[in-house]
Amino acid sequence: MKNFKELGATPEFIKAMKEIGVKTPTEIQERTLPKLLEGSIDYIGKAQTGTGKTIAFGLPLLQKVNPKKDEIQGLILAPTRELAQQIKKQLFKLTKYAPERIFCEAVYGGEKIDIQIKNLQRTTHVVVATPGRLCDLLDRSAIDISHIKMLVLDEADEMLSMGFLPDLNRILKFTTGTKNTWLFSATFPNALNSLVKTYMNNPVRVEVEANQLINENISHKYISTTLNQKLDTLISFVESRGVEKGIVFCKTKLGAQKLKEELEEEGFSIAVLEGDMGQRDREKSLRSFKNGASQLLVSTDVAARGIDIPNVNYVIHYQLPEKTEYFVHRSGRTARGGNKGLSLAIVLSNEVEQLHQLQKEFKIYFGKYTLA
CATH class of the missing domain: 3.40.50.300 (P-loop containing nucleotide triphosphate hydrolases)
Incomplete structure (x- = not known):
C-alpha cells in the first residue's frame, strides 16, 4: 500500500x-x-x-x-x-x-x-x-x-x-x-x-467492491421477534446498554416519527431526523444527540446520509433498509475513528431470509444477540 x-x-x-x-x-x-x-x-x-x-x-x-x-x-x-x-x-x-x-x-x-x-x-x-x-x-x-x-x-x-x-x-x-x-x-x-x-x-x-467496505470493528447481530414484541425488544436492548448512544433506523418518515413518540412515552430522550424536517430542526436534533441531551437518534436512510457523529456505540435496524447498500451506510455510523461498535437488526421471522442475503452480499456474519 x-x-x-x-x-x-x-x-x-x-x-x-x-x-x-x-x-x-x-x-x-x-x-x-x-x-x-x-x-x-x-x-x-x-x-x-x-x-x-x-x-x-x-x-x-x-x-x-x-x-x-x-x-x-x-x-x-x-x-x-x-x-x-x-x-x-x-x-x-x-x-x-x-x-x-x-x-x-x-x-x-x-x-x-x-x-x-x-x-x-x-x-x-x-x-x-x-x-x-x-x-x-x-x-x-x-x-x-x-x-x-x-x-x-x-x-x-x-x-x-x-x-x-x-x-x-x-x-x-x-x-x-x-x-x-x-x-x-x-x-x-x-x-x-x-x-x-x-x-x-x-x-x-x-x-x-462493496464487500470490502464493511468496517471490521463492527460486530453484526440480530434478534428475531414478533410484531407485538418488537417495541419491547428495542426498549429492553436500549435499557440493557445503559447510557450508551445509538441510532435507530426506520424505513419511512412516518415510521420514524411514530417510533419517536412511542419511545418518548416510555421516558426516553429522543432526537429524530427525517427528510421533511426544516434545516433548523435537523441541526437542533443533531446537536441534541451529539451533546448527549438525547440518548437515541431515530432516523430515516436519506436523512442520515453524510452525517458524522463521533462515539455512536450501536446502530439498530428497526426496519431493514429498502436498498441493501443502505445497510452498509447505516452500519458505518458506528465504529468510527477506530472504535468498536454494534450493528443490530431487530427482525421478524419472515425477514431472516433478508439477513442471509446481506451476509452473502457483504461477506459478514450475523450472530444471535441474547438479551440478558
Whole structure:
C-alpha cells in the first residue's frame, strides 16, 4: 500500500490530514488520487458512502486550484445539505496549511438565499452545492460557474433518486467548457449512464467492491421477534446498554416519527431526523444527540446520509433498509475513528431470509444477540 506522499499529495495537505486522523489511504483514495492529480481526465468512481471519497476528490481538486485567480474553479454537487456541509467542513480542514488561502462556500436549500449570495460575492475558489439551490442562484445570475475546471458529482445515484435529473442536466449543460467531470456513485441506474454518455469524455473508471467496505470493528447481530414484541425488544436492548448512544433506523418518515413518540412515552430522550424536517430542526436534533441531551437518534436512510457523529456505540435496524447498500451506510455510523461498535437488526421471522442475503452480499456474519 502506498502512502499519501507516494500518491502525489503535497506536504501541507498531508500535515492537515494527519491532524484529522487520516494517515493511511483507503482503497478508493489509493486508486483515485494518482489519476486525478496527474492528468486532466473525466473520472467515474463506483464506491459506497463511508469509503473516504471526499478526500479522494477533495485533495486533487484543492491541489489544482489556483488561489491567485479570484474565480470559482471547483464545483461539487451533493444530494443533501448535510452532505454539502460535511464536504465543505472537510475541505476547510484540508486547507489549513495551504501556502495561500483557498476559499470554499457551501450553498443549499433551507437557508436564506440572500446570505448565500452575499457570501459568494467574496473571493470563492470552490463551491459545494445541492443542485436545486445552485439552479436558484443561476436563475438570479448570482453565481458564475463559467470558469470551473473541475466538476464533482458526489453520490450521483442519490441525486437522481431525489429527482434532481433536470437540475443536473441544466448544470452540466451550463458548464460545458474545458473542465473535467468526476462522478462518484454507489450504483449505476440507467439515467446515470445516459448522463455519463452525454456529458463525459472517455471517463476512467474505478470500482471498489462493496464487500470490502464493511468496517471490521463492527460486530453484526440480530434478534428475531414478533410484531407485538418488537417495541419491547428495542426498549429492553436500549435499557440493557445503559447510557450508551445509538441510532435507530426506520424505513419511512412516518415510521420514524411514530417510533419517536412511542419511545418518548416510555421516558426516553429522543432526537429524530427525517427528510421533511426544516434545516433548523435537523441541526437542533443533531446537536441534541451529539451533546448527549438525547440518548437515541431515530432516523430515516436519506436523512442520515453524510452525517458524522463521533462515539455512536450501536446502530439498530428497526426496519431493514429498502436498498441493501443502505445497510452498509447505516452500519458505518458506528465504529468510527477506530472504535468498536454494534450493528443490530431487530427482525421478524419472515425477514431472516433478508439477513442471509446481506451476509452473502457483504461477506459478514450475523450472530444471535441474547438479551440478558
